[in-house]
Amino acid sequence: MLPDKEFILKLxxxxxxxxxxxxxxxxxxxxxxxxxxxxVMVNCSTSGVVAGAKQTWEAIENYVSDRSIDIxxxxxxxxxxxxxxxxxxxxxxxxxxxxxxKVTADRVPNMLDDLFHHxxxxxxxxxxxxxxGHEPWSDLPYLDEIPFxxxxxxxxxxxxxxIDPFSMGEYIVGGGYKAFLxxxxxxxxxxxxxxxxxxxxxxxxxxxxxxxxKWKAAFNxxxxxxxxxxxxxxxxxxAFMDRNLMEGNPFLLLEGISIAAYAIGSNRxxxxxxxxxxxxxxxxxxxxxxxxxSGLLGDNIMDSGYNLQISLRKGPGAFVCGEETALIASxxxxxxxPSSKPPYPSTxxxxxxxxxxxxxxTLSNLPAIIRNGPQWFNGIGPEGCxxxxxxxxxxxxxxxxxxxxxxxxxxxxxxxxIAGGVETGRELKALHVGGPAGCMVPAEMMDVPVSFESxxxxxxxxxxxxxxxxxxxxxxVNTVKYFMDYVDKQSCGKCIPCREGTRRMAExxxxxxxxxxxxxxxxxxxxxxxxxxxxxxxxxxKDTSLCGLGQNAPNPVLxxxxxxxHEYEEHxxxxxxxxxxxxxxxxWFIDVDMCTGCSICAKRCPTEAIIGTARHPYFIVQQKCIxxxxxxxxxxxxxxxxx
Amino acid sequence: MATENSSMDEILKRFPxxxxxxxxxxxxAVQDEFGYISEEAIARIGSHLSLPTSKVYGLATFxxxxxxxxxxxxxxxxxxxSACHLGGSGDLFxxxxxxxxxxxxxxTRDGLFSLEVQSCIGACGQPPVMAIxxxxxxxxxxxxxxxxxxxxxEDAT
Numbered sequence: 001m002l003p004d005k006e007f008i009l010k011l012x013x014x015x016x017x018x019x020x021x022x023x024x025x026x027x028x029x030x031x032x033x034x035x036x037x038x039x040v041m042v043n044c045s046t047s048g049v050v051a052g053a054k055q056t057w058e059a060i061e062n063y064v065s066d067r068s069i070d071i072x073x074x075x076x077x078x079x080x081x082x083x084x085x086x087x088x089x090x091x092x093x094x095x096x097x098x099x100x101x102k103v104t105a106d107r108v109p110n111m112l113d114d115l116f117h118h119x120x121x122x123x124x125x126x127x128x129x130x131x132x133g134h135e136p137w138s139d140l141p142y143l144d145e146i147p148f149x150x151x152x153x154x155x156x157x158x159x160x161x162x163i164d165p166f167s168m169g170e171y172i173v174g175g176g177y178k179a180f181l182x183x184x185x186x187x188x189x190x191x192x193x194x195x196x197x198x199x200x201x202x203x204x205x206x207x208x209x210x211x212x213x214k215w216k217a218a219f220n221x222x223x224x225x226x227x228x229x230x231x232x233x234x235x236x237x238x239a240f241m242d243r244n245l246m247e248g249n250p251f252l253l254l255e256g257i258s259i260a261a262y263a264i265g266s267n268r269x270x271x272x273x274x275x276x277x278x279x280x281x282x283x284x285x286x287x288x289x290x291x292x293x294s295g296l297l298g299d300n301i302m303d304s305g306y307n308l309q310i311s312l313r314k315g316p317g318a319f320v321c322g323e324e325t326a327l328i329a330s331x332x333x334x335x336x337x338p339s340s341k342p343p344y345p346s347t348x349x350x351x352x353x354x355x356x357x358x359x360x361x362t363l364s365n366l367p368a369i370i371r372n373g374p375q376w377f378n379g380i381g382p383e384g385c386x387x388x389x390x391x392x393x394x395x396x397x398x399x400x401x402x403x404x405x406x407x408x409x410x411x412x413x414x415x416x417x418i419a420g421g422v423e424t425g426r427e428l429k430a431l432h433v434g435g436p437a438g439c440m441v442p443a444e445m446m447d448v449p450v451s452f453e454s455x456x457x458x459x460x461x462x463x464x465x466x467x468x469x470x471x472x473x474x475x476x477v478n479t480v481k482y483f484m485d486y487v488d489k490q491s492c493g494k495c496i497p498c499r500e501g502t503r504r505m506a507e508x509x510x511x512x513x514x515x516x517x518x519x520x521x522x523x524x525x526x527x528x529x530x531x532x533x534x535x536x537x538x539x540x541x542k543d544t545s546l547c548g549l550g551q552n553a554p555n556p557v558l559x560x561x562x563x564x565x566h567e568y569e570e571h572x573x574x575x576x577x578x579x580x581x582x583x584x585x586x587x588w589f590i591d592v593d594m595c596t597g598c599s600i601c602a603k604r605c606p607t608e609a610i611i612g613t614a615r616h617p618y619f620i621v622q623q624k625c626i627x628x629x630x631x632x633x634x635x636x637x638x639x640x641x642x643x
Numbered sequence: 644m645a646t647e648n649s650s651m652d653e654i655l656k657r658f659p660x661x662x663x664x665x666x667x668x669x670x671x672a673v674q675d676e677f678g679y680i681s682e683e684a685i686a687r688i689g690s691h692l693s694l695p696t697s698k699v700y701g702l703a704t705f706x707x708x709x710x711x712x713x714x715x716x717x718x719x720x721x722x723x724x725s726a727c728h729l730g731g732s733g734d735l736f737x738x739x740x741x742x743x744x745x746x747x748x749x750x751t752r753d754g755l756f757s758l759e760v761q762s763c764i765g766a767c768g769q770p771p772v773m774a775i776x777x778x779x780x781x782x783x784x785x786x787x788x789x790x791x792x793x794x795x796x797e798d799a800t
Contacts, residue, residue, distance in 0.1 A: 046764070046765050046766055047765070047766050047768055047769075049779060050764070050766035050769055050772055050779040050781050051766075051768075051769055051781060052779075081768075082766070082767060082768025082769070083768035083769065084768075085768060085769070235762060235763070236763070237723070237724035237725045237726075237728075237762050237763040238724055238725035238726055238763065238767055239763075240763075240765040240767060243765050275671065275708050276761065276764065276765075277765070313667075313668070314668075314671055316667055316670070316671060316706035316707070316708040316709065317706050317707035317708040318705065318706050318707060319762065330667065331664060332663060332664050333662070333663040333664040333665065333666040333667055333702070334663070334702065335701065335702055335705040336705065336706070392767065394724075394725065394726035394767035394768065394770070395725070395726050395729050396729060400726065400767055400768035400769075401768060432725070435725070466725070468725045468726065468729070470729070474729060479725075479728075479729070482725065482728050483725070486762065490762075492705075583733075583734075
């Protein structure tokens with residue numbers, strides 16, 4: 001059911017109390033305040049589908065058709081608990097909505113049996129949603145009371161996982177598009193820019209540049225055509241906040257884009273999205289269609305005289321295209337290589353015209369800023385860095401997922417209090433913050449508040465906000481090597497410091513975590529020389545690379561050398577990886593009691609390091625062993641083990 | 644071959660404007676239609692947009708999305724994001740290369756499997772993640788991968 005133009009205008013203009021009874025009823029239905037039949041919502045976004053949400057969906061469909069029960073079945077985005085998927089929420093008419101975790105297909109019948117008899121099932125319950133005018137379930141925690149949500153401030157992500165991302169009506173009756181209509185009807189272009197400058201909003205993709213100032217530069221450059229580009233090329237491994245926002249609440253992003261486009265005087269906007277984000281693409285396409293049909297996009301929007309076209313462009317996949325000049329080159333149909341700044345895109349960007357590139361999270365902040373005013377936004381978080389930031393937490397942590405907290409929250413709160421810390425019995429070693437261009441934060445620095453300034457003064461970076469949690473069983477050198485390999489592959493090759501520097505760094509790191517066939521001579525010395533070269537190489541790359549990719553690529557190396565130098569030394573001098581992650585440094589042995597002398601390992605060993613006579617226990621000559629582990633794999637008697 | 648030519652015509656018809664910024668969407672359309680970009684397709688796109696073939700090829704090889712050999716019946720995407728890396732995707736990769744005797748971006752001789760390592764699928768909550776066509780496998784170990792591949796091989800014969 002698409003709300004028509006009149007209805008949208010009525011909602012945008014009037015307070016909820018002023019609506020006529022029919023409109024009120026209509027709005028309540030859309031808002032899921034009054035339900036005609038039970039509502040079941042399944043998170044079918046990427047994180048849900050990977051955990052089996054499609055099968056859960058089918059199981060629910062089968063359940064209700066077998067018993068001919070009439071329900072509404074709808075999709076949601078992810079509520080942020082990625083490791084608890086598939087998350088299913090159920091709302092019975094008149095009652096508050098309940099959220100359940102890990103609802104796999106086999107658990108569906110029992111769960112729904114109980115719920116339809118008004119019994120709270122034995123399933124893993126997350127909590128109930130606080131909804132006024134609904135009878136709450138007694139003795140059950142509210143979502144905002146459980147630790148994961150209690151410490152968050154979900155301004156941007158608030159509706160993700162709650163609303164149906166395909167329903168424009170639901171977004172609009174929840175207060176959506178009020179901000180945009182207010183903008184185009186009562187604010188001039190420069191007023192919007194001033195308002196955003198006053199709010200102090202800064203870019204969320206890592207740089208932290210003031211959004212309002214970027215807009216002003218574009219607005220002040222005269223041109224016949226200006227462009228707004230939404231950067232949805234989220235390619236940091238371990239960062240998924242933008243994807244989640246687009247999958248959970250695509251209309252919020254589109255409203256933000258509309259406001260930003262108006263503010264720079266542009267009527268052409270592009271969303272440059274990763275082609276792998278199929279679910280987000282599907283949802284945004286659908287959202288654009290619905291908005292066009294109801295007149296919130298297109299020519300003469302709501303009779304304001306303002307025209308806006310938003311189109312979707314799929315990025316063909318290159319990490320460097322997250323950099324704005326490279327992104328623009330890619331949109332123009334060229335290789336995605338960055339160019340030197342100035343000229344900045346805000347004066348000469350896409351097709352040589354003034355262009356503003358903002359990221360998904362930044363743009364999704366705008367509707368709330370317009371609705372509540374810049375002072376409200378300024379009041380959240382520390383001075384100079386207001387608002388919230390979404391962090392994606394993954395790795396060796398109890399709850400992987402998305403956390404939105406006010407700027408200035410400490411790492412300790414984010415990782416230990418909200419995400420539950422590392423598994424019992426393990427010890428937190430470090431956090432890797434900000435993806436391949438990010439930094440290692442040792443466990444001792446967990447009390448650092450996360451804001452652009454405080455991180456900078458501690459020589460750390462925020463990056464896009466991916467936090468990889470590492471416990472005592474993770475190897476720092478191996479993780480750094482992983483990121484360096486990634487950057488090496490993704491370097492576009494335009495400037496030499498980045499192209500060659502990342503390759504050499506990856507080589508040096510690889511040699512550290514690999515056993516040399518010839519441990520004689522000066523190998524250890526050579527390796528250590530390599531580490532010293534890492535530092536000087538990093539300095540050169542930082543100073544001379546063309547874009548942020550090369551300038552920030554040495555960050556993981558430098559920060560890990562600063563805080564975890566002993567691990568490098570262990571790898572180099574002891575030829576040992578204490579966390580047992582670097583497979584090639586493992587020493588392999590044969591258990592004499594288990595070995596039957598079948599000789600299969602000796603036959604398969606590529607370096608002929610295993611000797612012995614048939615039907616007697618074999619022996620591995622350590623000096624010859626390269627640690628490939630083939631013997632371990634082929635042994636049928638589990639006699640091979642490593643230390 | 645005739646059908647390939649005619650569907651190529653169809654795709655080119657969708658991009659009537661001879662503009663440089665139509666190049667990537669065009670290549671993507673070809674990739675979606677055929678699963679890979681053939682030499683002929685590159686030449687035809689070049690003449691359609693009045694661009695040298697070398698430019699088209701240079702651009703296509705720059706981006707990760709385009710592949711130049713046909714995909715297997717079962718296309719395996721292995722996530723190598725940071726969480727999956729910690730979760731052991733490296734072991735899965737070496738197991739898959741051993742099992743299928745192909746490297747990243749290649750297709751087996753019988754055309755059954757192709758392997759692609761992705762930077763991050765974005766399901767960091769259930770590492771390591773592997774996808775075969777549209778079916779996802781999360782939290783899999785080396786042993787499960789062996790079984791999965793065996794199962795797919797049996798299904799194919």
